Amino acid sequence: MPNSLNVVILAAGRGTRMHSDLPKVLHCLAGRALLDHVLATARALKPARLCVVYGYGGDALPKAVQGNDIVWALQARQLGTGHALQQALPHLDAQGVTLVLYGDVPLTRQDTLQRLLQQAGSDSMAVLTVALSDPTGYGRIVRDTDGRVARIVEQKDASDAEKRINEVNTGIIAAPTARLARWLAGLSNDNAQGEYYLTDTIAMAVAEGMPVATSHPHHEWEVLGVNSKLQLAELERVYQRNYAEKLAGLGATIMDPARLDVRGDLVCGQDVIIDVNCVFEGSVTLGSQVKVGANCVLKNVSVAEGTQIQPFSHIEEAQIGANCRIGPFARIRPGTALASDAHVGNFVEIKNSQIGSGSKVNHLSYVGDATVGSKVNIGAGTITCNYDGANKHRTVIEDEVFIGSDTQLVAPVTVGRGATIGAGSTITRDAPAGELTLSRMKQLTITGWQRPTKKSKR
Ligand code: UD1
Ligand code: MG
Numbered sequence: 001m002p003n004s005l006n007v008v009i010l011a012a013g014r015g016t017r018m019h020s021d022l023p024k025v026l027h028c029l030a031g032r033a034l035l036d037h038v039l040a041t042a043r044a045l046k047p048a049r050l051c052v053v054y055g056y057g058g059d060a061l062p063k064a065v066q067g068n069d070i071v072w073a074l075q076a077r078q079l080g081t082g083h084a085l086q087q088a089l090p091h092l093d094a095q096g097v098t099l100v101l102y103g104d105v106p107l108t109r110q111d112t113l114q115r116l117l118q119q120a121g122s123d124s125m126a127v128l129t130v131a132l133s134d135p136t137g138y139g140r141i142v143r144d145t146d147g148r149v150a151r152i153v154e155q156k157d158a159s160d161a162e163k164r165i166n167e168v169n170t171g172i173i174a175a176p177t178a179r180l181a182r183w184l185a186g187l188s189n190d191n192a193q194g195e196y197y198l199t200d201t202i203a204m205a206v207a208e209g210m211p212v213a214t215s216h217p218h219h220e221w222e223v224l225g226v227n228s229k230l231q232l233a234e235l236e237r238v239y240q241r242n243y244a245e246k247l248a249g250l251g252a253t254i255m256d257p258a259r260l261d262v263r264g265d266l267v268c269g270q271d272v273i274i275d276v277n278c279v280f281e282g283s284v285t286l287g288s289q290v291k292v293g294a295n296c297v298l299k300n301v302s303v304a305e306g307t308q309i310q311p312f313s314h315i316e317e318a319q320i321g322a323n324c325r326i327g328p329f330a331r332i333r334p335g336t337a338l339a340s341d342a343h344v345g346n347f348v349e350i351k352n353s354q355i356g357s358g359s360k361v362n363h364l365s366y367v368g369d370a371t372v373g374s375k376v377n378i379g380a381g382t383i384t385c386n387y388d389g390a391n392k393h394r395t396v397i398e399d400e401v402f403i404g405s406d407t408q409l410v411a412p413v414t415v416g417r418g419a420t421i422g423a424g425s426t427i428t429r430d431a432p433a434g435e436l437t438l439s440r441m442k443q444l445t446i447t448g449w450q451r452p453t454k455k456s457k458r
Contacts, residue, residue, distance in 0.1 A: 005045060005047040006048065006049045008099070008101070009051070011023075011054055013104070018232075019229075023061055025104055026060065029235060030236065030264075031263025032263075035052070035065055037106035038105065039067065044110045045117070049071060050071065051071045052070055052073070073090075079196055081199070082199075082201065092177050094178050097175065097177065099113065099120075100173050101172055102171050104226045105226075108172065108223060111218075123176065125213070126212070127141070127169060127202065128216070128223065129168060129216060130170055130223055132166055133166065136155065139154045140165040140168060141167040142165065148206075149202060149213075151200075184196075243266075247266065252274060255276050256276045260276075261280070264283055272290050273292070274286075275292060276294050276295075279297045279298070282299050288305045290303050296327070300317045301315050301318050304323075307324040310327035311328045313330040313331070313332070314332070316332065317334035318334065320338050321340035325342075326338075330345065331348070337355070340357045342357065343359075346363060347364045348361050348364065349368075350368070351367070353369065356375070359372055359376040359378070363381070365379075366383045369395065370396070376398075377402050379403050379406070379423065383407070384409045395409045395414075398414070400418045402421070404421050407427065413430060415430070416430070416432050419433055420437070422439075425438045426439050
């Protein structure tokens with residue numbers, strides 16, 4: 001591994017074919033900007049300097065992407081890849097090797113770059129190349145009769161014979177920084193695109209007798225760039241497939257690896273089962289034996305062992321205890337904690353509430369800003385009226401309470417331990433422990449009452 005490594009990420013281009021106001025490298029793959037993926041790979045190489053060349057979109061890039069370790073180099077006009085790298089030079093350590101990455105090539109693996117870097121030093125450079133069945137559009141690797149790299153010719157400058165070469169430049173190169181600086185200063189833009197080509201430095205190295213090595217990625221997708229929304233979607237699928245393979249390799253059952261989306265980090269215990277079409281965002285942890293039914297969305301959630309989440313449930317910023325049963329069609333919102341063995345059933349919304357162990361909210365309820373004890377049963381259609389139009393108030397439901405169906409609990413209000421609330425009540429004052437409380441009109445019957453009948457029209 002060379003000392004004082006510089007990594008430069010070229011990200012000044014607009015990405016015209018994205019048809020978007022957002023700079024291309026800020027488009028998301030697996031929930032993170034393309035540039036963030038490249039930065040993560042770059043950081044894993046522990047470079048002495050990490051420089052991003054930006055241009056299109058102006059400050060949008062430095063504003064959107066975090067990192068005190070990043071040096072931002074502005075390329076005000078996009079005059080070519082060689083010109084772009086030149087903008088980074090003042091920020092680099094001249095002693096070391098510089099590795100050039102593209103901000104729109106998100107899936108390059110660290111070991112591929114490490115192999116490339118092993119071939120670059122103070123007197124050698126290396127290019128990551130790949131043989132493509134259709135090389136159209138790429139720069140071609142022109143070799144001499146002995147098979148040594150001679151130069152790179154861009155598609156638009158290539159002869160018919162050169163266009164038939166299928167070994168292409170991925171754009172990822174590693175070269176000694178001091179020599180690069182000299183070569184870049186000598187670039188001309190006398191070519192089909194009127195650009196300063198970084199690729200012209202290869203012929204310059206060869207002219208100085210410097211060996212130009214090549215190495216190759218294990219997988220083609222490692223060097224695929226994003227130029228359009230379709231290519232972005234295709235690389236998303238590659239990423240997700242790889243993630244599914246990783247999880248399955250660690251013992252999770254992924255019902256269909258083609259129908260899993262992880263936009264962040266998903267950690268699974270043993271014997272986790274994930275049914276189709278689930279989306280995991282942010283940081284999600286599933287304990288052993290957890291089962292997630294089809295079409296669930298979980299964001300920043302931890303789920304303890306044995307819990308079953310049934311289809312179409314949406315859970316966000318919550319902690320779920322062991323052996324709970326959730327859904328189908330449950331919505332659990334931020335600030336919620338379920339203790340073990342809690343049940344949350346269909347069409348139940350829970351927000352910013354603690355639900356004690358063994359408690360059940362099984363049907364069609366809203367529980368917001370509530371503290372619910374253990375072994376509580378909340379009947380169908382119960383609503384905590386937590387908002388008075390200006391402020392939120394808490395509802396406290398102590399252990400072993402039974403709330404009858406269709407009850408409104410107007411907060412702030414406390415239902416004492418072991419209390420029973422009669423169905424259909426509107427509870428506006430604290431209900432004492434151990435007693436039955438209800439607020440309900442007494443039932444009455446009007447005997448002999450007749451239903452109105454329809455008058456005939458004449
Ligand atoms: C480049 C290579 C080509 C290679 C291909 C791989 C050159 C001259 N050509 O071509 O050999 O096969 O990539 O995809 O290097 N960029 C800037 N500033 C600029 C121009 C580009 O920052 O002035 C950035 C872009 O944002 C992008 C990268 O450099 O991330 C590559 O630019 P692009 O225009 O896609 O180069 P290609 O013509 O595809
Ligand atoms: Mg390109």
